[in-house]
Amino acid sequence: xxxxxxxxxxxxxxxxxxxxxxxxxxxxxxxxxxxxxxxxxxxxxxxxxxxxxxxxxxxxxxxxxxxxxxxxxxxxxxxxxxxxxxxxxxxxxxxxxxxxxxxxxxxxxxxxxxxxxxxxxxxxxxxxxxxxxxxxxxxxxxxxxxxxxxxxxxxxxxxxxxxxxxxxxxxxxxxxxxxxxxxxxxxxxxxxxxxxxxxxxxxxxxxxxxxxxxxxxxxxxxxxxxxxxxxxxxxxxxxxxxxxxxxxxxxxxxxxxxxxxxxxxxxxxxxxxxxxxxxxxxxxxxxxxxxxxx
Numbered sequence: 390x391x392x393x394x395x396x397x398x399x400x401x402x403x404x405x406x407x408x409x410x411x412x413x414x415x416x417x418x419x420x421x422x423x424x425x426x427x428x429x430x431x432x433x434x435x436x437x438x439x440x441x442x443x444x445x446x447x448x449x450x451x452x453x454x455x456x457x458x459x460x461x462x463x464x465x466x467x468x469x470x471x472x473x474x475x476x477x478x479x480x481x482x483x484x485x486x487x488x489x490x491x492x493x494x495x496x497x498x499x500x501x502x503x504x505x506x507x508x509x510x511x512x513x514x515x516x517x518x519x520x521x522x523x524x525x526x527x528x529x530x531x532x533x534x535x536x537x538x539x540x541x542x543x544x545x546x547x548x549x550x551x552x553x554x555x556x557x558x559x560x561x562x563x564x565x566x567x568x569x570x571x572x573x574x575x576x577x578x579x580x581x582x583x584x585x586x587x588x589x590x591x592x593x594x595x596x597x598x599x600x601x602x603x604x605x606x607x608x609x610x611x612x613x614x615x616x617x618x619x620x621x622x623x624x625x626x627x628x629x630x631x632x633x634x635x636x637x638x639x640x641x642x643x644x645x646x647x648x649x650x651x652x653x654x655x656x657x658x659x660x661x662x663x664x665x666x667x668x669x670x671x672x673x674x675x676x677x678x679x680x681x682x683x
Contacts, residue, residue, distance in 0.1 A: 415474035469601030
């Protein structure tokens with residue numbers, strides 16, 4: 390295979406490889422490192438007998454992601470405060486024309502699902518991502534993981550049950566989520582605790598991720614009163630040249646807070662029956678760099 394052809398083939402499949410790696414690892418930098426290593430192996434290997442480049446490349450990416458996941462898990466055990474995935478801008482648009490397929494991809498990359506995936510073993514996570522997000526056949530996944538098809542089916546069933554039991558329910562209507570996010574911003578920024586409380590479910594949770602590098606709760610806050618008072622207090626703290634931007638992150642509407650033109654915070658809401666069930670707040674600057682151009 391000529392060098393230019395090898396590059397073209399790899400670039401054709403890069404979006405899938407990046408999608409697999411990100412869902413496996415939850416961090417853009419880690420996913421990019423894995424895809425880069427896949428590229429190096431692709432260019433170094435003899436490819437004359439590769440009949441299905443997509444499957445071959447996904448196999449390399451998945452195995453590298455499993456290895457990296459086992460390594461970074463020890464690092465996350467020492468993480469300061471709650472850990473959330475790094476948010477990414479998503480706009481499937483014309484690249485995924487089928488509405489049902491868009492819904493599957495958006496759900497599999499949502500913050501809520503990625504948080505649940507953290508509780509799976511690396512093998513279970515790989516099977517879930519390849520099967521549920523990208524629809525790979527069991528036989529192909531078995532080859533990728535060097536397992537029997539029966540073992541893969543068992544892993545898939547266990548992972549699917551685990552995710553369904555722990556994944557929170559939420560509404561996926563973008564218009565409703567955007568409307569509620571705007572009302573949430575208005576109430577919080579205006580210090581209107583009464584209106585804010587009317588938007589929050591009684592048992593709402595707030596999960597803040599700062600990695601100890603910015604101000605955020607080191608524990609999950611729960612109850613409308615605690616969450617509401619925290620948000621009103623935070624909104625009163627001055628931020629240099631503060632600006633707001635509504636963006637689509639991880640398949641859902643989100644609020645990006647900018648300070649002097651640079652990402653400062655991300656707020657994303659889980660909504661069910663017109664009330665906010667969970668507020669995700671990401672302030673770790675290491676997880677916001679990729680949103681500078683969002």
